Amino acid sequence: MSEASNFVLAASWIDLLTPEQQIRVRRSTVIERFAAGTIIERKGDWARAWLGVLDGLVKISVGSSDGRLVSFTGIPPGGWVGEGSLVKRERRKYDVIALRESVVARVPDDTFQWLLDISIPFNRFVLVQMNERLAQFIGRSEYRLLEPDARVARHLAELFNPLLYPGTGLRLAITQEELGYLAGVSRQRANRALRKLEDAGVLTVSYGAIDVRDLERLKHFGETAPDDAQQ
DNA sequence: TCATTAAATTGTT
DNA sequence: AACAATTTAATGA
Numbered sequence: 001m002s003e004a005s006n007f008v009l010a011a012s013w014i015d016l017l018t019p020e021q022q023i024r025v026r027r028s029t030v031i032e033r034f035a036a037g038t039i040i041e042r043k044g045d046w047a048r049a050w051l052g053v054l055d056g057l058v059k060i061s062v063g064s065s066d067g068r069l070v071s072f073t074g075i076p077p078g079g080w081v082g083e084g085s086l087v088k089r090e091r092r093k094y095d096v097i098a099l100r101e102s103v104v105a106r107v108p109d110d111t112f113q114w115l116l117d118i119s120i121p122f123n124r125f126v127l128v129q130m131n132e133r134l135a136q137f138i139g140r141s142e143y144r145l146l147e148p149d150a151r152v153a154r155h156l157a158e159l160f161n162p163l164l165y166p167g168t169g170l171r172l173a174i175t176q177e178e179l180g181y182l183a184g185v186s187r188q189r190a191n192r193a194l195r196k197l198e199d200a201g202v203l204t205v206s207y208g209a210i211d212v213r214d215l216e217r218l219k220h221f222g223e224t225a226p227d228d229a230q231q
Numbered sequence: 232t233c234a235t236t237a238a239a240t241t242g243t244t
Numbered sequence: 245a246a247c248a249a250t251t252t253a254a255t256g257a
Contacts, residue, residue: 175240188245191242207251208240 012078016121028111034098041096047085049106053077056102062094072182073136074099074159074172083126086112099173148185150222152193153202155183157219160212171211179210197221 014022031054034040040058041051051058053075060081061072072094075081085092086109098104115122136158143151156179159172180190194205202218204211212218 176242177240187241188243195242205241 013122013125016125017115017119021115021119024114025107025111028108030106030108032104032106034102034104036098036100036102038098039095040098040102040104041082041092043092043095045092047082047090047092047109049082049108050080050086050112051082051096052080052105052107054103054105056104057099058102058104059097059099060094061097072178080129083112083130087116144184147222148183148189149193149196152179152183152185152190153197153218153221155179156203156210156212157215157221160215160218171209173209175208176205 014025017025030049032040034056041047043062055077057077058075058079058081059072060075081096082092116126140155140158143154146154156172159174159182160170176190176194177187179194180187183190183193185193194203194210197203197218198205200217200221202212202214202221204213
């Protein structure tokens, strides 16, 4: 594809490389388009490439053996995933799935390793990328201190946060059971929390999906509530 | 396009 | 955890 190089150019870190390095990246990188719901990489596969989300929305999910989801996170355009499995040369520890039609770049393993060896700016980019994910991970542990309603709200906000433009409502396909697993509460409790959030006008729930109306209020739900919610 | 059925998801206890 | 109600998806006329 000739449009491939244009997409790669859109990756923020490519500008950090020398022209010769950019040429090798463009030549080896493969751009693919996935329909909504497509599994891009399976858990257990050998990691052969570094994955970049150029357009759309991709989710990383870790599931239990019976197929129930345990946790996942959304990756918006501009996000890159899988460097952990490449650095450690091991199998993927999660599924990578397109939540909506998405364009994904694959930077081959050898190119990725070569960039790590040769480019300090590239190393810095990867470092920042990993640090952000660590911060997100640690931030989640704080959610456990919150009451269930606020905890559900925070996890939802985290999923919506990277991709929501102000003012525009956005729909995310997620079942209440999945959300329950994500927030560490029962499906019934997630259901109660969602209806409470709906009453507050923060979001609307529908079959298998949630529409966020007010991301800011969702983020800070239950923070300084002078309301009655106390148990 | 519509009716029927199965499967998934939700609401409630 | 269990149950009923609702929504969606699939199937065939």
